[in-house]
Amino acid sequence: MTVHSFQEHFDEKMDKDQAIEAKDWMPDDYRKTLIRQIAQHAHSEIVGMLPEGNWITRAPNLRRKAILLAKVQDEAGHGLYLYSAAESLGISRDDMMEQLHSGKQKYSSIFNYPTISWADMGAVGWLVDGAAIMNQVPLCRTSYGPYARAMVRICKEESFHQRQGYEIMLTLANGTEMQKKMAQDSLNRWWWPSLMMFGPPDADSPHTEQSMRWRIKRFTNDELRQRFVDVTVEQARILGLTIPDKDLKWNEATGHYDFGTPDWNEFYNILKGNGPCNKERLDVRRKAWEEGQWVREAALAYSDKRRQRKEKKAA
Numbered sequence: 320m321t322v323h324s325f326q327e328h329f330d331e332k333m334d335k336d337q338a339i340e341a342k343d344w345m346p347d348d349y350r351k352t353l354i355r356q357i358a359q360h361a362h363s364e365i366v367g368m369l370p371e372g373n374w375i376t377r378a379p380n381l382r383r384k385a386i387l388l389a390k391v392q393d394e395a396g397h398g399l400y401l402y403s404a405a406e407s408l409g410i411s412r413d414d415m416m417e418q419l420h421s422g423k424q425k426y427s428s429i430f431n432y433p434t435i436s437w438a439d440m441g442a443v444g445w446l447v448d449g450a451a452i453m454n455q456v457p458l459c460r461t462s463y464g465p466y467a468r469a470m471v472r473i474c475k476e477e478s479f480h481q482r483q484g485y486e487i488m489l490t491l492a493n494g495t496e497m498q499k500k501m502a503q504d505s506l507n508r509w510w511w512p513s514l515m516m517f518g519p520p521d522a523d524s525p526h527t528e529q530s531m532r533w534r535i536k537r538f539t540n541d542e543l544r545q546r547f548v549d550v551t552v553e554q555a556r557i558l559g560l561t562i563p564d565k566d567l568k569w570n571e572a573t574g575h576y577d578f579g580t581p582d583w584n585e586f587y588n589i590l591k592g593n594g595p596c597n598k599e600r601l602d603v604r605r606k607a608w609e610e611g612q613w614v615r616e617a618a619l620a621y622s623d624k625r626r627q628r629k630e631k632k633a634a
């Protein structure tokens with residue numbers, strides 16, 4: 320087969336909405352885009368464990384502690400599926416770690432904000448995992464098979480994450496005056512960063528068009544952001560909390576909520592590494608990698624020993 324016919328085969332699969340698998344030929348840029356996106360997604364899962372892991376020892380009771388522990392552990396699992404999916408594209412786990420630590424590969428900027436009260440565990444689950452679901456449900460049908468299959472399980476778990484967060488908010492919102500205030504303060508701080516999770520406006524999103532054509536992306540950033548706002552406004556109403564946006568208004572003509580513009584300067588500034596927790600998050604990850612070195616070495620030595628024993632037996 321010539322390269323041309325490989326391309327034709329790929330295009331045909333795209334046209335028929337069929338999955339591309341690891342063994343299939345794919346254009347270099349498609350592979351690169353997927354590696355960038357899946358690695359960034361995997362990094363987000365494990366860096367995302369940090370702001371919540373921060374509250375495990377301080378959960379208000381045993382039930383909350385068990386739930387939060389399970390949730391944070393899920394995120395580690397998500398990281399694992401996603402690193403494996405990225406590896407199927409020909410990048411090694413060590414490479415991805417190296418690029419995370421050097422800042423070459425990114426993780427979601429949302430995790431560069433601090434979690435300063437217990438209510439933040441509610442707001443993060445409700446809003447951050449909620450926004451993640453909006454982003455991720457369409458990825459269950461993304462064109463790269465291993466990524467799409469990983470997302471099916473991840474989305475089921477994300478929906479539990481969103482509910483556990485919402486339940487914390489519901490409890491606080493119906494609690495004492497102080498608890499309600501704590502919930503509102505948390506919503507005030509997490510609302511705008513959550514909207515930024517969908518990425519820059521479509522007009523400023525350089526990868527969107529190609530990614531849509533490759534069916535890596537199914538909806539644009541602005542479409543998903545709108546969907547998130549429409550759903551979340553109703554949920555805030557049930558909580559009796561106020562979304563901190565004076566421009567938020569139902570639009571009869573469009574059938575959607577109009578809303579204000581996030582502070583994109585803040586977004587780009589955090590992306591550049593200047594957020595409140597960028598340095599802290601990367602330092603913790605680097606330290607964990609260094610301190611885990613002996614575990615990786617021990618695991619390798621053990622599997623080596625087992626292999627040698629097996630070979631001896633076979634001989």
Ligand SMILES: [Fe+2]
Nearest residue numbers: 364393394397
């Ligand atoms: Fe996750």
Ligand SMILES: [Fe+2]
Nearest residue numbers: 394448477480
């Ligand atoms: Fe989650």
